[in-house]
Amino acid sequence: MTTTVPSPRPYLRVLPAPVSPYYSPSFASTSPQSAPLHTATMSYQQERFIAELAVQRASILTQKVFFEKAKGTVSKDDKSPVTIGDFGAQALIIQAIRKNFPNDEVVGEEEASSLRQDKDLSAEIWRLVKDIKLDDAESDSLLGGPLASEESMLDAIDQGNSPGGPKGRIWALDPVDGTKGFLRGGQYAVCLGLIVDGDVKVGAIGTPNLPIDDTAPIDSNTGAQQSATSGNGVLFSAVLGEGATSRPLTSGVLAPSKPISMRPVPDITQAVFCEGVEAAHSSQGDNAAVAQRLGITNASVRLDSQAKYCSIARGAGDIYLRLPVKKDYQEKIWDHAAGDILVREAGGQVTDIYGARLDFSKGRTLAANKGVVAAPKAIQDEVIGAVKAVLKL
Numbered sequence: 574m575t576t577t578v579p580s581p582r583p584y585l586r587v588l589p590a591p592v593s594p595y596y597s598p599s600f601a602s603t604s605p606q607s608a609p610l611h612t613a614t615m616s617y618q619q620e621r622f623i624a625e626l627a628v629q630r631a632s633i634l635t636q637k638v639f640f641e642k643a644k645g646t647v648s649k650d651d652k653s654p655v656t657i658g659d660f661g662a663q664a665l666i667i668q669a670i671r672k673n674f675p676n677d678e679v680v681g682e683e684e685a686s687s688l689r690q691d692k693d694l695s696a697e698i699w700r701l702v703k704d705i706k707l708d709d710a711e712s713d714s715l716l717g718g719p720l721a722s723e724e725s726m727l728d729a730i731d732q733g734n735s736p737g738g739p740k741g742r743i744w745a746l747d748p749v750d751g752t753k754g755f756l757r758g759g760q761y762a763v764c765l766g767l768i769v770d771g772d773v774k775v776g777a778i779g780t781p782n783l784p785i786d787d788t789a790p791i792d793s794n795t796g797a798q799q800s801a802t803s804g805n806g807v808l809f810s811a812v813l814g815e816g817a818t819s820r821p822l823t824s825g826v827l828a829p830s831k832p833i834s835m836r837p838v839p840d841i842t843q844a845v846f847c848e849g850v851e852a853a854h855s856s857q858g859d860n861a862a863v864a865q866r867l868g869i870t871n872a873s874v875r876l877d878s879q880a881k882y883c884s885i886a887r888g889a890g891d892i893y894l895r896l897p898v899k900k901d902y903q904e905k906i907w908d909h910a911a912g913d914i915l916v917r918e919a920g921g922q923v924t925d926i927y928g929a930r931l932d933f934s935k936g937r938t939l940a941a942n943k944g945v946v947a948a949p950k951a952i953q954d955e956v957i958g959a960v961k962a963v964l965k966l
C-alpha cells in the first residue's frame with residue numbers, strides 16, 4: 574500500500590488489536606464533510622466503516638426479534654413474510670446512511686405503507702427500535718443515535734424507495750435477507766451494498782447465525798438450534814480492490830477483522846456447493862444436475878439468505894448455484910449486491926447462468942441477468958459450462 578494511512582482519530586473505535594497478523598482496522602471520518610480520506614488505495618473506507626457499524630446495530634435488533642416467539646408477521650403483496658425485524662432494521666440502517674451520506678439514495682426491500690395502516694404493529698416496532706443502540710456511545714452517535722419518533726422511523730423506512738439505476742451513489746439494503754430462514758430459526762443476513770454508477774463498491778453483511786470461525790465446516794443444519802448465548806454471529810465486509818474480511822458481530826465497537834478468501838479447488842469433484850433452502854427460489858433439481866455433471870458427489874449445503882455468499886467467500890463452501898425456477902423472475906439487487914462484492918473480493922466470480930457479470934445498473938432488479946452462479950475464478954468457466962449444458966443454453 575502506497576498511501577499514507579491517516580492517524581487514528583477519536584471516533585475510530587475497534588476492540589484492541591489481537592496478536593493476529595491479520596488485524597486491519599477500519600478508518601472513518603466523523604462526518605462526510607470532514608477532510609476526505611479517499612485516495613487511490615483508501616477509497617470507500619468511511620462507507621465501509623459506517624456500513625459495518627450500521628449492519629452491526631441492526632443485527633442487535635434482528636437477534637432480539639429472532640429469539641422472541643411472536644415475530645409480528647404480516648403479509649406483503651407477494652405473500653412473503655415480513656417481520657418487525659425487517660422494518661426495524663431498515664429504519665435503523667437508513668437513518669445511519671442519511672446521517673453520514675445525506676445525498677445518497679437507498680433501494681430498500683421494505684416500504685412502510687402497510688405499517689401506516691397497522692398502527693398496533695407500527696407501535697410495537699417503535700417500542701423495539703427506540704431502545705436499540707450500540708453499547709459504545711460514540712459508535713452509536715456516529716450512526717445518528719436513537720431515531721426521534723415513530724413517525725421518523727416510518728419516514729426512514731420509506732426512504733428506501735430509490736428506483737436505482739446507472740448513475741450516482743445508491744445503497745442496496747436487505748434488512749433481513751432470508752426472511753423464511755429467519756422465521757424457521759435458520760440462517761438469515763442483514764445486507765447492505767453501495768453501488769456507485771452501477772458498480773458495487775462496498776458490501777457489509779451481518780450473519781448472526783453463522784459460526785465465527787471461518788474454518789468451521791458448514792452443513793444444512795448450520796444455524797439451527799441457536800440460543801441467545803450460543804456466541805455465533807459474523808460481520809463480513811468488502812471494498813472493491815481492498816479485499817474481504819470477517820469479524821465477530823459485537824454489540825458495540827467493531828471487533829478486529831481478518832481477511833477472508835475462497836479456498837482453492839484443485840479437484841472440482843470434491844467441491845461443496847451451496848443452494849437455497851426454498852425450492853421456489855432456485856431449481857434444486859437443476860442445481861443437482863449441474864453438480865452431477867461436474868462430478869460433485871458431496872450433498873448440497875442448503876442455507877437461506879446471502880449466508881451462501883459469505884460461506885463460499887470464507888472457504889466454508891466453494892460454489893453457489895441459484896438456477897432460476899421461473900423464467901420471468903428478476904432477481905432483486907438487495908439480494909445480491911453485498912454478496913457479489915464479498916465473493917469477488919475473496920477471489921471469486923459472480924455471474925448469471927450465461928456467465929455474464931451481475932448488472933446492478935438496471936434499477937431495483939437485475940433485469941439483465943438470469944440466476945446466479947458464484948465460484949472461485951479458476952473454476953467459474955467450468956461451472957458455467959455445466960450450467961449451460963444442463964439448461965441447454
Ligand SMILES: Nc1ncnc2c1ncn2[C@@H]1O[C@H](COP(=O)(O)O)[C@@H](OP(=O)(O)O)[C@H]1O
Nearest residue numbers: 749750751752753849851853854877878902908
Ligand atoms: N421466485 C424467486 N426466485 C428467486 N428468488 C426469489 C424468488 N422469490 C423470492 N426470492 C428472493 O429470495 C430471497 C431469499 O433468497 P434465498 O432463498 O437464497 O434465501 C428473498 O429475499 P427475502 O427473504 O429478503 O425476502 C426474495 O427476495
Ligand SMILES: [Mg+2]
Nearest residue numbers: 747750751908
Ligand atoms: Mg432478500
